[in-house]
Amino acid sequence: MIPERERVELVHLPIREDTDLTVIRHQVRSLARLAGFGLVQQTKLVTAASELARNTLLHGGGGEAEIRVLDGPDGPGLRVVFTDSGPGIPDVERALQDGFSTANGLGMGLGGSKRLVQEFRIENPPEGGARVTIASWSASFPARYGV
Amino acid sequence: MIDGPPDSGLSSTEALSAFLRRRTEQIAQRWADLPLFQAVFTVTRDEAVEACQAVLSCLVEVAESGRLEDLEAPGFLPARRQLVAMTASRSRSGLSIAQVDREFGVLRDAVLDMLAADSSGAAPEESARLRLLLVTLFGTLRVVVVETMLQENQEIVQRQRQQLLEMATPVVKLWDRLVAVPLIGMLDSARSQVVMENLLEAIVEHNADIAILDITGVPTVDSLVAQHLMKTVASARLMGAECVISGIRPAIAQTMVQLGLDLGHVTTRATLADALEWALERRRRRERDSRIPE
Numbered sequence: 105m106i107p108e109r110e111r112v113e114l115v116h117l118p119i120r121e122d123t124d125l126t127v128i129r130h131q132v133r134s135l136a137r138l139a140g141f142g143l144v145q146q147t148k149l150v151t152a153a154s155e156l157a158r159n160t161l162l163h164g165g166g167g168e169a170e171i172r173v174l175d176g177p178d179g180p181g182l183r184v185v186f187t188d189s190g191p192g193i194p195d196v197e198r199a200l201q202d203g204f205s206t207a208n209g210l211g212m213g214l215g216g217s218k219r220l221v222q223e224f225r226i227e228n229p230p231e232g233g234a235r236v237t238i239a240s241w242s243a244s245f246p247a248r249y250g251v
Numbered sequence: 252m253i254d255g256p257p258d259s260g261l262s263s264t265e266a267l268s269a270f271l272r273r274r275t276e277q278i279a280q281r282w283a284d285l286p287l288f289q290a291v292f293t294v295t296r297d298e299a300v301e302a303c304q305a306v307l308s309c310l311v312e313v314a315e316s317g318r319l320e321d322l323e324a325p326g327f328l329p330a331r332r333q334l335v336a337m338t339a340s341r342s343r344s345g346l347s348i349a350q351v352d353r354e355f356g357v358l359r360d361a362v363l364d365m366l367a368a369d370s371s372g373a374a375p376e377e378s379a380r381l382r383l384l385l386v387t388l389f390g391t392l393r394v395v396v397v398e399t400m401l402q403e404n405q406e407i408v409q410r411q412r413q414q415l416l417e418m419a420t421p422v423v424k425l426w427d428r429l430v431a432v433p434l435i436g437m438l439d440s441a442r443s444q445v446v447m448e449n450l451l452e453a454i455v456e457h458n459a460d461i462a463i464l465d466i467t468g469v470p471t472v473d474s475l476v477a478q479h480l481m482k483t484v485a486s487a488r489l490m491g492a493e494c495v496i497s498g499i500r501p502a503i504a505q506t507m508v509q510l511g512l513d514l515g516h517v518t519t520r521a522t523l524a525d526a527l528e529w530a531l532e533r534r535r536r537r538e539r540d541s542r543i544p545e
Contacts, residue, residue, distance in 0.1 A: 122439050129437070129471055147471070147502035151510060154473040202511050212474040216510035 113173035119157055119186070120166045128157045128169050132184060139173055139180040140242040149182060149240045152217035156186045156236050159213055164188020164234055179243030183223070189233040196226050266377075267384045268314035271307060274365055279303035281361045287354040291340045305333050310388060319387045327395050338400045348400050355396050359389035420446045422453035429530055430459045431523070435468035443479035447486060454492045461530045462487050465523045467498030477512045484517050495519065497526035 113135070117128050132153045136146045153169070160167045167188030174181040193199050200218060205211035214236075218224040223239035271278070282288055283299040292299035313319065313326030341351045366385060370378035420442070425431045430453045432446060450462060464480065466472065472480075484494040497520040499507075507514075520526040 122441070125439070126437055133470075144502040144505050147506045148509065150471050151473050151506045154471050155510075158473070158475060212511045216474060216512070219509045219511070220506065 115171040117169045117171070118166075119160045119168055119188075121161070125154060125157045125161065128171075129154050131171055132182065135171060135173060136182050136240075136242075139182055141182070141240070142242070145240060145242060148220040149184075149238075152220040152238055153184050155213040155217045156184070156238065159236070160186045160188045160190075160234075163193075164190030167233065174239065174241075176241045176243075179241060181239055181241035183237065183239035186236045187229075187233060192228040192232065192234045193226055194228075199226075262317075263377075263380050263384055264314055264317045264319065267381055267388070268311050270366060270369060270381065271311045271314060271362075274362075274369070275304060275307050275311070278307060278362055278365060281365075282306075282358060285354075285357055285361070287337070287341070287357065290344065291337050302333060302337070306330055309333075310392065313391075314384075314388060319384060320391055322391065322395055322398065324391075327392075330392075331395070331399055334396055334399045335403060338396060339403060342400065342403075348397060351400065352393055352397055355393050356389075358392075359386065362389070416442060416445055420449050422449050424453075424457050424459075425463070425527060426531070428457060428459045429461045429463070429527075429534075430454065430457055431463040431465060431526075433465045433468060433523075437471060438469060438476045438479050440475075440479070443476075443483070447479075447483045450483060451486060451490060454487060454490050459492050461533070462492045462494045463523065463526045463530065464494055464496045465498040465526070466496060466503075467500070467523065469498075469503075472503050472507055472512070474510065474512060477507070477514065481514065481517065493518070495526045495529060497521070497523045 115131055115135070117131060118124055119128070129150050133146055133150045136149050141149065157169055160169070164186075165188060167186060167190075170185045170187075172183045172185075174183055198204055200215045201211075202215045203211040204215075205213075214226075217238065221238040221240045223237070225237040227235045227237075229235050279300050280303075282303040283292075283296055288299040288303060292302060309326050309328075309330035311326075313321075313324045316324055316326055318324040318326075338351055341354070346354075362385060363382065366378070366381060370381065415436075420432065420434070423431050423433070430450070432450050432453075434446065436442070438446065450464075453459065454462060464483065466480070469476065480496060484496070487494050495518045496514065499519055499521060518529065520529055
């Protein structure tokens with residue numbers, strides 16, 4: 105993992121209803137723009153955040169998103185952590201498969217988001233729920249280019 | 252209610268309303284010079300004085316009813332209309348709720364000064380009691396003001412939400428039997444439902460065989476938005492109209508591919524102009540083809 109010094113910029117946002125997703129998309133986009141992300145990078149990160157925030161709402165029964173501006177060796181980055189207190193993600197590998205959906209969706213949310221960002225981690229913390237962490241850096245080229 | 256001292260003959264609230272009634276003219280004159288009334292009533296000073304008198308007569312009524320702490324006291328009802336107009340005017344000038352609340356707080360001080368001057372000869376405990384009642388009454392007035400403003404804001408939000416639902420989904424007739432929907436903003440479930448209904452109705456109304464969904468104004472296309480788009484396309488197809496999705500920007504195209512979204516056999520174009528060209532070309536070809544067998 106790329107070591108980074110964490111800056112003070114930290115935003116906590118609740119995920120309780122549909123309109124909260126709009127706020128998260130806006131925040132991620134404006135922070136990514138400030139961090140010097142290009143348009144494509146911004147769009148990818150915002151899209152991944154949108155998918156994961158909706159997962160938090162639909163599967164986790166709501167939770168919160170924490171957006172942190174990072175200072176990497178090659179430039180600033182953005183990390184978003186989604187936590188909920190739902191049932192967690194029991195079979196991570198299966199959940200990441202494209203086409204796997206428990207909510208009548210397209211099943212592209214988790215696996216697709218993973219391809220859109222450079223850092224992706226799913227955890228089931230001991231206190232329950234699920235925690236999904238994503239991060240992208242403005243300067244680096246997208247790590248995964250597979251489709 | 253607090254009973255007045257045995258020697259006064261009047262209860263404290265009665266004394267308060269009597270004081271307010273007696274001093275209405277002077278209080279109104281002083282209030283009219285305060286920034287609050289001056290800023291709202293810019294045309295004439297008489298107008299401001301009149302508004303002050305209206306608010307005061309409401310306060311007198313509340314004092315008479317003895318319900319100084321009751322937001323629902325009928326006395327406040329006529330004041331609410333006046334307050335709505337005043338707070339709306341202040342909000343329009345860019346003041347926050349807290350700032351407007353502070354401006355209303357100043358009204359009390361003018362009245363307290365006058366009460367002090369009036370009761371210089373009265374028993375100290377009696378004037379202290381009146382003072383307390385007056386402070387209570389103006390505290391309640393401030394809560395009424397804040398409540399009025401919050402209610403107004405709530406109504407504005409409701410109205411705007413409704414407007415957004417309707418505004419964001421016009422269906423435009425571009426050509427004979429050709430309609431287009433310029434989509435703007437995020438397509439969440441509620442809005443995409445409205446879009447779909449409007450489009451399907453327009454297809455029937457214009458007897459359209461081609462519909463263009465333009466997503467230039469959609470900031471993010473994630474899997475849910477894509478799913479909504481595909482459902483809309485599938486429904487339109489069932490009604491005999493073919494859909495073209497246009498306005499797919501480079502960043503969105505790359506993101507969709509990496510996300511693994513595949514719009515399948517839906518025709519897509521980069522711009523609305525391209526989509527229109529495609530539609531017209533297709534129609535020309537179809538007309539040509541239908542002419543050949545003759």
